[in-house]
Ligand code: ADP
């Protein structure tokens with residue numbers, strides 16, 4: 845992580861803007877941001893294909909001791925991956941291939957939401973419900989090469 849942005853000196857997990865220059869830095873940022881994610885919350889991960897959303901989830905999963913980074917893979921085809929930690933369950937969800945309300949309903953995401961789960965949703969902004977209900981939004985911008993800007997807001 846670089847510390848050129850004043851915001852980057854904010855306490856771990858605080859809302860702000862972060863810049864990374866390699867995938868490993870984004871994983872490390874995920875570990876750092878994990879404590880800012882509260883049980884029972886919906887987290888929207890925004891950004892183009894290849895921005896680094898899944899890479900960030902690798903670090904978040906590590907931060908919760910729910911899975912090692914290497915075990916976290918994209919749920920593009922499987923749609924939902926579950927990572928269990930002692931006190932919390934992370935659900936990593938990819939809605940890229942989900943286009944209709946009917947398809948969304950078949951995923952029964954409501955059944956996954958409770959006070960001890962966190963939903964990390966890629967492409968969730970496609971649905972107005974998640975734009976409305978999200979507790980945290982993490983937007984990742986590709987800035988050319990391996991540079992990424994990560995905006996955390998809640
Ligand atoms: P998304 O889930 O947003 O489609 P992925 O995390 O699957 O994106 O892929 C990001 C790709 O970009 C990976 O191949 C990763 O190695 C590469 N990459 C290069 N630099 C970075 C960086 N700074 N942060 C995250 N990923 C990066």
Ligand code: MG
Nearest residue numbers: 897898918966
């Ligand atoms: Mg992804």
